[in-house]
Amino acid sequence: MPLTQVSSRLIEDTLRYVLGANGTSDYTFTGKGLTGTVNDPTLTLSRGHTYVFENRNSANAHPFYIKTSIANGGTNDAYNTGVTNNGGAGGTEIVFTVPHDAPDLLYYQCSSHSNMAGQLKIAGAVADGSITAAKLGNGSVTADKIGSGQVTEVKLATNAVTQTKIADNAVIVDKLPDSVISTAKIADNAVTNAKINGMAASKLTGALPAISGANLTGITAGITEADQWRVTSDFTMGTSAANITSNWERNDTTFDKIGTGMSVDGSTGHWTFPSTGIWLIQVHWIGERSTGATHWGYHYIFGMNDGNQSNGFELAKSYIGNAANNNRNTAFMQCMFDVTNTTTHKVLFGYYDYYVGTTVYKGNTNKNENSYTFIKLGET
Numbered sequence: 001m002p003l004t005q006v007s008s009r010l011i012e013d014t015l016r017y018v019l020g021a022n023g024t025s026d027y028t029f030t031g032k033g034l035t036g037t038v039n040d041p042t043l044t045l046s047r048g049h050t051y052v053f054e055n056r057n058s059a060n061a062h063p064f065y066i067k068t069s070i071a072n073g074g075t076n077d078a079y080n081t082g083v084t085n086n087g088g089a090g091g092t093e094i095v096f097t098v099p100h101d102a103p104d105l106l107y108y109q110c111s112s113h114s115n116m117a118g119q120l121k122i123a124g125a126v127a128d129g130s131i132t133a134a135k136l137g138n139g140s141v142t143a144d145k146i147g148s149g150q151v152t153e154v155k156l157a158t159n160a161v162t163q164t165k166i167a168d169n170a171v172i173v174d175k176l177p178d179s180v181i182s183t184a185k186i187a188d189n190a191v192t193n194a195k196i197n198g199m200a201a202s203k204l205t206g207a208l209p210a211i212s213g214a215n216l217t218g219i220t221a222g223i224t225e226a227d228q229w230r231v232t233s234d235f236t237m238g239t240s241a242a243n244i245t246s247n248w249e250r251n252d253t254t255f256d257k258i259g260t261g262m263s264v265d266g267s268t269g270h271w272t273f274p275s276t277g278i279w280l281i282q283v284h285w286i287g288e289r290s291t292g293a294t295h296w297g298y299h300y301i302f303g304m305n306d307g308n309q310s311n312g313f314e315l316a317k318s319y320i321g322n323a324a325n326n327n328r329n330t331a332f333m334q335c336m337f338d339v340t341n342t343t344t345h346k347v348l349f350g351y352y353d354y355y356v357g358t359t360v361y362k363g364n365t366n367k368n369e370n371s372y373t374f375i376k377l378g379e380t
Contacts, residue, residue: 016052017043021062024113040117046124050097053108059090063111066096066120070107073114079106087111098122101135225259225274225376231363237287237297237353243269244349247363251371262374270309270346273339276380281347282334282373286362287320296320297359299351301335307344315347320359328362340380 017031026039034041045051055064065087069077080086081102084095102122110116228251231244248264250257260274273279287297300317302309315337320329339345349372353359362369 015050016054019053019055019057019062019064021057021116024062025115027062027064027108027110027116027118042119042121044121044123045096045098047098047100047102047122048124050095053094053096055089055092055094057089060112061089062113062116063087063089064094065109065111066094067107067109068103070109070114070117073109073111075111079103098124101131223258223375225261225277225374227257227259227261227374228255228368229262229264229372230365230368231361231370232365233363234288235361235363237351237359237361239353241350241352244351245269249365251368253366259376268309269348269350270304270307271348271374272346273342273374275376276339276342276345277376278378278380279337279339280334280373280375280377281315281337282332282375283316283318283349283371284330284332284368285318285370286328286330288328288360288362296354297329297351297361298354299331299333299349301333302348302350303335303337304346304348305341305344307346309348312348319354336377338380 015032017029017034020028020030020037022028022039028037028039029041029043030037033043053064055062065075066079066083067077068079071077075087078086082097082099085092086094088094104122106120106122108118108120229248230251232247232249235247245266245268248266250261262274263272264270265272281301283299283301285299287299296319298317298319301315302312303315304312315335316333318331318333320331337345337347351361
């Protein structure tokens with residue numbers, strides 16, 4: 001091609017380079033961005049653009065290769081992506097359309113003379129969709145390069161989310177479908193009383209373990225307090241009212257108390273309840289007439305709600321009378337007493353002989369001739 005035609009073509013097409021040679025040491029370039037003829041220049045090429053390298057050297061004299069490395073010389077490391085006629089000579093046009101994923105640095109080199117070489121710097125933006133998976137290094141995409149909300153369900157592989165990737169308390173009730181928690185997913189002893197809202201009788205199967213009243217909420221545990229006392233020896237009833245203050249013992253032959261039990265003040269005869277509640281008090285007593293005179297023996301239960309006997313009141317009363325000499329009579333009395341305060345609410349047992357003061361109040365340490373029973377029926 002005449003030089004006038006070459007010059008005209010260079011002006012019209014600024015992406016074309018014409019190659020000559022300086023012996024076997026250098027390629028000579030004329031073309032875009034070069035002033036005159038330049039030996040082995042470093043060229044800057046843009047991604048997505050096409051460049052033509054017209055090798056004017058004689059056939060087979062200086063084959064022109066675009067390469068990824070010039071260390072090995074010859075035809076080694078040729079870069080053929082986007083290149084037509086790579087290694088061309090003798091007027092051949094080597095056409096290079098720079099891929100968007102091309103390396104940032106390529107080289108050109110003569111396959112016959114390794115000194116004839118230079119750099120091709122690849123510049124320019126990466127086009128949309130041009131970076132493929134093969135061009136990404138392992139671990140190269142970091143968390144801060146992923147936009148918020150960009151990882152969708154279809155991008156998660158099956159079984160990809162493991163336990164260690166779920167934050168504590170991250171799974172809330174709304175995220176659990178109905179009926180998804182099976183028996184196998186509930187740990188032993190994990191369901192506590194507070195998590196049970198009622199239970200149908202049909203759900204109770206098999207043998208039930210022993211249940212104590214103390215472990216049942218809202219269910220009366222039966223009798224929690226019961227006590228029985230008796231008078232251990234005889235005494236004669238006088239004509240003046242008096243409290244029984246002595247000769248007391250708890251029944252120790254046929255019964256032992258339930259709960260804490262009652263206590264009596266030996267100086268006043270006042271009885272103290274172990275707990276508040278509705279109490280049933282029962283008295284069974286035997287009196288014996290010791291003379292022939294007509295008379296009556298009285299026995300009573302006396303209550304107090306302020307701890308003061310002078311402000312007290314009769315809860316129950318019974319009597320025996322008109323008995324022959326040495327003849328015994330039996331009487332029974334009972335009452336219910338609402339104890340709301342164990343410090344102020346007390347009872348005592350009193351007696352008197354209405355006529356001559358000769359009725360004998362019977363006592364026995366081996367059996368209940370006169371007995372006093374206290375049973376707590378329920379809460380106040």
